[in-house]
Amino acid sequence: MAAHEVLAVVLQIRDDRLSVLLWRRARPPFEGRWVLPGGRLGDLEGLGESVRRQLAQKVDVRDLTHLEQLETRGEPDRHPYGRMLATAYLGLVPAGIDPVIPCDTSWHPASDLPPMGFDHAAMVHSGRRRLRAKLSYTNVGFALAPPEFTMSQLSRYYRAALGHDVAATNLRRVLLRRGQIEETGRSVPSGRSGGRPAAVFRFRTRRLEITDAFAVLRPPPED
Amino acid sequence: MAAHEVLAVVLQIRDDRLSVLLWRRARPPFEGRWVLPGGRLGDLEGLGESVRRQLAQKVDVRDLTHLEQLETRGEPDRHPYGRMLATAYLGLVPAGIDPVIPCDTSWHPASDLPPMGFDHAAMVHSGRRRLRAKLSYTNVGFALAPPEFTMSQLSRYYRAALGHDVAATNLRRVLLRRGQIEETGRSVPSGRSGGRPAAVFRFRTRRLEITDAFAVLRPPPED
Numbered sequence: 001m002a003a004h005e006v007l008a009v010v011l012q013i014r015d016d017r018l019s020v021l022l023w024r025r026a027r028p029p030f031e032g033r034w035v036l037p038g039g040r041l042g043d044l045e046g047l048g049e050s051v052r053r054q055l056a057q058k059v060d061v062r063d064l065t066h067l068e069q070l071e072t073r074g075e076p077d078r079h080p081y082g083r084m085l086a087t088a089y090l091g092l093v094p095a096g097i098d099p100v101i102p103c104d105t106s107w108h109p110a111s112d113l114p115p116m117g118f119d120h121a122a123m124v125h126s127g128r129r130r131l132r133a134k135l136s137y138t139n140v141g142f143a144l145a146p147p148e149f150t151m152s153q154l155s156r157y158y159r160a161a162l163g164h165d166v167a168a169t170n171l172r173r174v175l176l177r178r179g180q181i182e183e184t185g186r187s188v189p190s191g192r193s194g195g196r197p198a199a200v201f202r203f204r205t206r207r208l209e210i211t212d213a214f215a216v217l218r219p220p221p222e223d
Numbered sequence: 224m225a226a227h228e229v230l231a232v233v234l235q236i237r238d239d240r241l242s243v244l245l246w247r248r249a250r251p252p253f254e255g256r257w258v259l260p261g262g263r264l265g266d267l268e269g270l271g272e273s274v275r276r277q278l279a280q281k282v283d284v285r286d287l288t289h290l291e292q293l294e295t296r297g298e299p300d301r302h303p304y305g306r307m308l309a310t311a312y313l314g315l316v317p318a319g320i321d322p323v324i325p326c327d328t329s330w331h332p333a334s335d336l337p338p339m340g341f342d343h344a345a346m347v348h349s350g351r352r353r354l355r356a357k358l359s360y361t362n363v364g365f366a367l368a369p370p371e372f373t374m375s376q377l378s379r380y381y382r383a384a385l386g387h388d389v390a391a392t393n394l395r396r397v398l399l400r401r402g403q404i405e406e407t408g409r410s411v412p413s414g415r416s417g418g419r420p421a422a423v424f425r426f427r428t429r430r431l432e433i434t435d436a437f438a439v440l441r442p443p444p445e446d
Contacts, residue, residue, distance in 0.1 A: 002225070002226075002227055002264070003225075004225055004227070004297070004308055041225070041256055041297065041308075043299070043306065044296045044299050045299065046297055046299065047296070047308075047369070048294060048296040050297075069291060069294060069295065070424070072292065072295040072310050074227070074264065074270040074273075075269045076266070076267050077267065085227055085264075085270075085308070087295045089299070131253070133433055136360070136433060137359070137360035137433070147255060193325065210356055210359060210418065
């Protein structure tokens, strides 16, 4: 028999940095260290239900655009007080909103984590890796971006999530070719003085899809 | 507190069908039904360690070319005798070998499952879906194929795993372009009378890689 907890790696692009929502423990073990939101699985709830309930204590879960199961860790020594398994979820909040969070909770750059408790830093790392991978073969960018954006903004979000430079012109070409984004028909003044107005785009769907171009492996279109 | 079990969805292409390794329960609950190999997590073992130990009772784990965590299910009513969480792994065995298995265990077509116990049929479905997705954006085909193969053989494996037709010429073009496979320089007689000899290929690496062509999102090559 083992206790089971659910945890959430909630990521958001804030000030052009991929950030993760952490709270500061007020009691041992790991008192004063930063940890992921979450807690014990209740007797009568499922895992997904539990993570939504526990997240709701830290952030309005309606602000999440995506939530998926990330991994379960069960190393016998991962909790100093006894056997405790943990199922981590990956949650995404779109850029540009500032969710209300309690005073023991704050956002931290995912690439520059504060001292963390348990194996939670490894879970943040898993979450970043999952997000990076999914950005390359799915349309999960919809969950990081606000509903509408310019390519210059979107390339900054991708750069923050991927950790390397992404040219706006290349990104535009690839995402249009894959049918991930479309023009809204509107434009906004360019940030640069004298620049042309910048076209405003949106994701075509806000439902997760594999958009890989490996068309030969796709099922034939249904009649 | 809840009990925790680990289970394995072990898939292999057998006679051109995607097949799953199941065993027949000899006692209640679900006596006589088919279930996934696995069992209780031991007090002193991690999840990955546990699934390897339990799988070893059904199949030689050295026959596995790939093993990854698939999902954890924790619906409160998933086990009729009390709370039981389950972490399922996806394991792959290459085509062309016939592992020794015990007499209560056998291979079943993944698309035509026998009556199954618990939520194990849903886990088989998750495993098929994960495999299908990974075939489109990774080189996981290496884990389904024997070390060397003709494109005609490989396209049959892909067809079996994906559930729809895959033309050998298209598959060859895409996998070569993505750098997944290479020619061995050898050829074998074509199966068809009068046909040209068929070139023999192999996967370039047997380590899982994302081979998606979304090059704009790749980090720049390191010096």
